[in-house]
Amino acid sequence: MLIREAERKDRDQLYELYRMLVPNSRKMNVEEEQIEKVKTDPMNFLLVYDEEGKIFGTLTLNICLQALHGSRPYAIVENIIVHENHRSKNIGQKLLQYVEEYCKSINCHRIMLLSKSTRISAHQFFEREGYDGSISKGFKKYL
Template sequence: MIREAEGTDKDKLFKLYRMLVPNSKKMNVLEEQIEAIRKDPNNFVLVYEEGAEILGTVTLNICLQALHGKRPYGVIENIIVHENHRNKNIGQKLLQYVEEYCRSLNCHRIMLLSNSSRESAHQFFEREGYDGSVSKGFKKYL
């Protein structure tokens, strides 16, 4: 089942995020931040849950723009599937959920960034229809 994350999911989310960024010293998953995101109609932390286990998560941000009339776009962040449950279509289901929601809002596109060293993730995104050759992403950490 896919649902919005709740503040009480913070410890389970922390464990998943640790799989994504195992050496991060700045990671800090806060219950109040998850709840603030839940209240924001344009931002979502979604989880894939089986039983009481959270096996995957994705963050979706809906962004307004002036270029394409009233059509927003989606930004995917922090998509991760538990390392013991990969290749079970969980990531695919999370992306499909996000894509269906973005279509319902008439989004122009969905974008995501992936660490340049995560080749298996790049292959997954390409299988799901994301084109890594059309843009080049840049980040500046503050």
């Protein structure tokens, strides 16, 4: 088991995972160049859970600067997905623990994530991992 940053060669496996997250998306476009761009950006991470070359989970971590809490940044987790054939194996938990440890190491103020309102089992998972869905209400505006 290895949690690492995604590489260009992971494109097809990432595409498969994202298709499980948004099966009907017509806008999905996973590009090798964008994977590489994220990898070289020190504030953004596309993490994968890799077992012997097979990717069973992924998430995106963005570190955001702010002025409200001194020099402490905050983090946003997006596009978290575990392969449907490998759920309930603590893969999501390990990915989120990795994120939390990293965020603590750089003195983040908080970690935020959004989840589609209908993904009740995902909400239960996030709550078990210590995320409180009652603190804030999320809003999105697609462009």
